[in-house]
Amino acid sequence: xxxxxxxxxxxxxxxxxxxxxxxxxxxxxxxxGLFFYNFLNTFVEMTQKAxxxxxxxxxxxxxxxxxxxxxxxxxxLVIPALTMSTFSEERRNQTIRLLxxxxxxxxxxxxxxxxxxxxxxxxxLVCSAVYPLFIKAYGNxxxxxxxxxxxxxxxxxxxxxxxxxxVSSMTTNQFMAFLFTMFGLFLLLVxxxxxxxxxxxxxxxxxxxxxxxxxxxxxxxLKGVLTVSDTVYFLCFGALFLFFTNVVLDSQRWR
Amino acid sequence: MIEVSGLSKRxxxxxALNNVSFSVxxxxxxxxxxANGAGKTTTMDIMCGCxxxxxxxxxxxxxxxxxxxxxxxxRLGYLPDVxxxxxxxxxxxxxxxxxxxxxxPGTELQRRVSETLEKLSLGAVRxxxxxxxxxxxxxxxxxxxxxxxxxxxxxLDEPTEGLDPNQIVQIRELIRSLAGHHTIILSSHILSEVQxxxxxxxxxxxxxxxxxxxxxxxxxxxxxxxxYRLKVARNGxxxxxxxxxxxxxxxxxxxxxxxxxLEFSLASGIDEAVLDNVAxxxxxxxxGLRELAVKTKSLEEVFFQLTQ
Numbered sequence: 001x002x003x004x005x006x007x008x009x010x011x012x013x014x015x016x017x018x019x020x021x022x023x024x025x026x027x028x029x030x031x032x033g034l035f036f037y038n039f040l041n042t043f044v045e046m047t048q049k050a051x052x053x054x055x056x057x058x059x060x061x062x063x064x065x066x067x068x069x070x071x072x073x074x075x076x077l078v079i080p081a082l083t084m085s086t087f088s089e090e091r092r093n094q095t096i097r098l099l100x101x102x103x104x105x106x107x108x109x110x111x112x113x114x115x116x117x118x119x120x121x122x123x124x125l126v127c128s129a130v131y132p133l134f135i136k137a138y139g140n141x142x143x144x145x146x147x148x149x150x151x152x153x154x155x156x157x158x159x160x161x162x163x164x165x166x167v168s169s170m171t172t173n174q175f176m177a178f179l180f181t182m183f184g185l186f187l188l189l190v191x192x193x194x195x196x197x198x199x200x201x202x203x204x205x206x207x208x209x210x211x212x213x214x215x216x217x218x219x220x221x222l223k224g225v226l227t228v229s230d231t232v233y234f235l236c237f238g239a240l241f242l243f244f245t246n247v248v249l250d251s252q253r254w255r
Numbered sequence: 256m257i258e259v260s261g262l263s264k265r266x267x268x269x270x271a272l273n274n275v276s277f278s279v280x281x282x283x284x285x286x287x288x289x290a291n292g293a294g295k296t297t298t299m300d301i302m303c304g305c306x307x308x309x310x311x312x313x314x315x316x317x318x319x320x321x322x323x324x325x326x327x328x329x330r331l332g333y334l335p336d337v338x339x340x341x342x343x344x345x346x347x348x349x350x351x352x353x354x355x356x357x358x359x360p361g362t363e364l365q366r367r368v369s370e371t372l373e374k375l376s377l378g379a380v381r382x383x384x385x386x387x388x389x390x391x392x393x394x395x396x397x398x399x400x401x402x403x404x405x406x407x408x409x410x411l412d413e414p415t416e417g418l419d420p421n422q423i424v425q426i427r428e429l430i431r432s433l434a435g436h437h438t439i440i441l442s443s444h445i446l447s448e449v450q451x452x453x454x455x456x457x458x459x460x461x462x463x464x465x466x467x468x469x470x471x472x473x474x475x476x477x478x479x480x481x482x483y484r485l486k487v488a489r490n491g492x493x494x495x496x497x498x499x500x501x502x503x504x505x506x507x508x509x510x511x512x513x514x515x516x517l518e519f520s521l522a523s524g525i526d527e528a529v530l531d532n533v534a535x536x537x538x539x540x541x542x543g544l545r546e547l548a549v550k551t552k553s554l555e556e557v558f559f560q561l562t563q
Contacts, residue, residue: 006355010341017343094337098400100305102356103328253324254307 007112080181083164145224152221155234162241261311286449289459332401342386357404391422488543491515
């Protein structure tokens with residue numbers, strides 16, 4: 001555990017020693033702020049107009065759901081930016097040698113790197129709480145929904161980070177790592193939309209594709225429902241790609 | 256301390272190593288010599304567990320690198336050819352990080368780091384960023400990373416590569432000062448470096464070990480035998496033809512006509528008593544003997560001969 005924390009702490013510090021960490025903070029919070037401003041305007045507008053047209057006014061939960069749902073898009077940009085350098089940069093600069101000749105296992109290296117990127121994004125997530133807190137200050141939203149939404153986004157983020165680490169471990173080119181991670185995450189996001197067109201007859205094939213898509217699994221969290229199956233989906237997804245990363249790293253010893 | 260046997264490694268169509276075997280005793284400083292691309296870095300990478308071999312084993316301090324990599328790495332310090340440094344870290348912070356990775360207990364860590372920095376004359380600059388350091392300092396920081404956990408075995412891949420002459424002398428002295436406490440294997444293609452630093456040499460060429468032994472062993476083993484330098488007072492050119500009559504003295508030639516300096520060699524197996532005859536001929540022939548000495552072969556000559 002000591003080695004894992006040592007690696008994670010160095011990586012977190014390195015992220016903030018370069019402009020990268022700050023840029024990720026800035027990008028994430030700025031985009032989330034833009035979404036928040038936009039949705040809030042629409043929310044206020046619809047609340048005012050609803051009595052005129054005799055419809056129902058939108059709820060604060062719907063506003064929150066729209067906000068958290070769109071975090072998915074922000075993560076597609078931010079996660080590749082964060083994970084692209086984890087292994088590829090170390091391999092290109094040969095600093096990976098330092099880890100390779102230390103008495104630590106590849107698994108410890110993978111967990112250390114993973115913990116570092118999770119740590120950076122967890123910090124960003126904590127700061128992003130300013131928007132839900134804003135709603136809480138002026139309205140009366142269901143706090144439990146905010147908490148489950150955060151739990152969902154956190155799990156989604158961990159799974160995506162594991163995927164990004166795996167891509168980064170396979171190339172020494174950061175740009176390629178960025179591109180492939182973004183493409184992979186985008187594919188997972190849109191999988192449930194394109195699943196019907198891949199398999200027009202439906203059946204198990206379309207069902208499997210739909211299950212693999214990350215969007216559906218986040219939905220329940222955003223509704224305030226914690227389900228075992230969705231939690232297991234994210235955990236398995238993350239564990240699988242961490243395992244793949246471990247295999248890539250371990251294979252370098254005998255390749 | 257280091258036992259390498261039958262290492263082979265292939266990169267696609269290129270056979271990088273072919274049945275490389277050697278051993279290094281405890282406390283020795285061994286030079287691993289070869290031209291660029293001879294297989295030095297590949298051998299060292301395999302010994303340190305960074306890459307795998309297609310065949311063969313490497314054992315360090317009794318532990319096999321593939322079977323018990325963690326046990327080996329506990330006893331090993333490695334300075335790769337590209338210094339593995341994080342430019343955004345400070346020197347002390349980096350060496351502490353390396354110490355933590357090598358699992359130095361917390362109570363001992365601070366002391367070990369300070370000792371290492373002092374040993375490498377980095378104490379005064381310990382707070383400086385690695386990214387702002389000169390190449391010589393960077394190399395020292397990389398060396399600090401390799402010795403902070405006081406390893407039994409030190410593997411140094413071209414430690415003086417790219418340094419200026421002053422820095423080369425400093426690093427060389429440093430390496431010598433580490434002798435005794437550590438078993439050191441250092442690779443280089445700069446011959447004078449290993450000649451001055453190492454007790455024992457291993458010469459590799461095209462992925463195979465072509466010669467091992469001390470510098471004296473290697474020069475003695477060379478096929479052409481010993482070469483002698485002869486200086487006479489006058490008439491050097493005539494002295495050459497006079498020497499040519501003496502069957503035991505092979506290939507006499509005039510090296511410097513103005514200085515009347517000659518060179519000749521004795522075939523292996525010929526007794527040195529022949530030198531008496533050479534001296535007598537020079538004196539009797541009226542050339543005036545001024546100097547007769549063994550011309551030691553430079554390591555360059557040995558190296559070229561072995562790797563041609």
